[in-house]
Amino acid sequence: MVDVDTVIDRYSEFAEAFPGARVQYAVKANPHPAVLRALVGAGAAFDVASPGEIDLCLKVGARPETLSYGNTIKKPADVAHAHAAGIREYTFDARCDLDNIARHAPGAQVSARLLLEGGPDSVTPFGDKFGCNVDDAVRLLVRAAETGLDPVGVSFHVGSQQLEPDAWDVAVASAAKVFSGTAEHGVTLRRLNIGGGFGISYIDTAPPMSAYADTVLSALHAHFPEPPELVCEPGRALVAEAGLIRGEVVVVSRKHPTDEHRWVYLDIGRYNGLAETENEAIAYRLVPVGEHSPEDGPVIIAGPTCDGDDVLYQRTPYRLPLSLRPGDRIDILSSGAYTASYSSVAFNGIEPLRTYCISEGRLISAE
Ligand SMILES: *Cc1c(COP(=O)(O)O)cnc(C)c1O
Numbered sequence: 001m002v003d004v005d006t007v008i009d010r011y012s013e014f015a016e017a018f019p020g021a022r023v024q025y026a027v028k029a030n031p032h033p034a035v036l037r038a039l040v041g042a043g044a045a046f047d048v049a050s051p052g053e054i055d056l057c058l059k060v061g062a063r064p065e066t067l068s069y070g071n072t073i074k075k076p077a078d079v080a081h082a083h084a085a086g087i088r089e090y091t092f093d094a095r096c097d098l099d100n101i102a103r104h105a106p107g108a109q110v111s112a113r114l115l116l117e118g119g120p121d122s123v124t125p126f127g128d129k130f131g132c133n134v135d136d137a138v139r140l141l142v143r144a145a146e147t148g149l150d151p152v153g154v155s156f157h158v159g160s161q162q163l164e165p166d167a168w169d170v171a172v173a174s175a176a177k178v179f180s181g182t183a184e185h186g187v188t189l190r191r192l193n194i195g196g197g198f199g200i201s202y203i204d205t206a207p208p209m210s211a212y213a214d215t216v217l218s219a220l221h222a223h224f225p226e227p228p229e230l231v232c233e234p235g236r237a238l239v240a241e242a243g244l245i246r247g248e249v250v251v252v253s254r255k256h257p258t259d260e261h262r263w264v265y266l267d268i269g270r271y272n273g274l275a276e277t278e279n280e281a282i283a284y285r286l287v288p289v290g291e292h293s294p295e296d297g298p299v300i301i302a303g304p305t306c307d308g309d310d311v312l313y314q315r316t317p318y319r320l321p322l323s324l325r326p327g328d329r330i331d332i333l334s335s336g337a338y339t340a341s342y343s344s345v346a347f348n349g350i351e352p353l354r355t356y357c358i359s360e361g362r363l364i365s366a367e
Pocket of ligand 1: 026028029047070071157159160161195196197198233234235236237
């Protein structure tokens with residue numbers, strides 16, 4: 001269940017924390033049409049990653065000029081589709097992608113995505129998959145100008161569920177080097193996209209939004225002679241706390257009579273929405289529903305499929321009531337981000353996670 005009003009509250013808080021910034025919701029975090037429609041109504045822009053996400057946003061009423069194609073991995077046909085749909089802003093990190101954009105979206109605004117080195121890791125880091133180094137970013141942005149594109153700036157992403165606001169200070173400093181590097185070649189950049197990554201509280205507590213905003217705004221002040229236009233791309237921070245998944249306990253067992261640990265198997269696991277439990281990265285807060293004994297004990301929590309990797313928590317210490325039985329319900333809190341969108345179509349015949357959107361306490365859509 002997703003409370004769309006909470007999404008809009010988070011969006012408003014975010015827009016207030018970063019005054020003057022363009023807030024682009026990263027659609028992949030929760031692409032439910034009711035969520036997107038509400039964000040369109042609130043004036044949000046969107047970070048899209050594929051023709052499918054573009055079409056979805058346009059269908060719920062977003063204007064093409066509010067969409068930015070942030071995925072650096074796109075086929076020529078994807079760029080052509082985006083261009084035909086009216087998308088005028090793209091991010092790249094490689095020369096072949098840049099050349100595709102020049103060919104299939106002539107004159108478009110382009111930003112270089114920066115590979116971040118030396119900053120703190122997030123809970124679910126991107127590693128070296130995205131971005132190019134400062135020198136390549138400068139070289140490619142200058143090339144962009146030569147091929148008739150409009151080189152607007154730099155983007156980065158410090159890793160999702162980033163609990164260290166200082167990560168943005170390191171990244172903003174690198175971005176400033178790209179700005180001064182292109183200026184030496186007569187190319188003036190104007191826009192800085194500080195990505196997503198803003199954390200929310202699961203079992204571990206995240207810093208408040210104001211801590212992120214303070215760090216970002218003082219980093220801009222420290223590293224830029226003149227502050228650039230600011231773009232933020234929150235995904236998780238807008239939708240996670242709006243969502244709740246109610247799972248059911250299917251089996252409770254012990255592998256040996258003397259084991260203290262019980263195995264608790266739920267009807268939801270890694271493949272039906274809880275993909276972010278991979279490596280136990282995201283540790284959701286789990287709350288048993290209804291009356292239970294005050295005594296609890298350690299548990300290993302697993303999903304329902306016939307896959308050995310479908311174990312949610314084996315190292316993270318979870319405890320559940322000793323009275324827990326098959327048929328009992330368990331609420332998975334703050335689960336509105338990266339759940340329904342990660343749910344497989346029919347692994348082991350289990351249907352994809354259904355989303356029920358509510359607003360003002362009433363159901364507005366079920367899909
Ligand atoms: C996923 C993604 C985001 C959102 O990240 P969160 O950690 O959910 O805030 C923003 N920008 C890009 C390019 C992304 O791929």
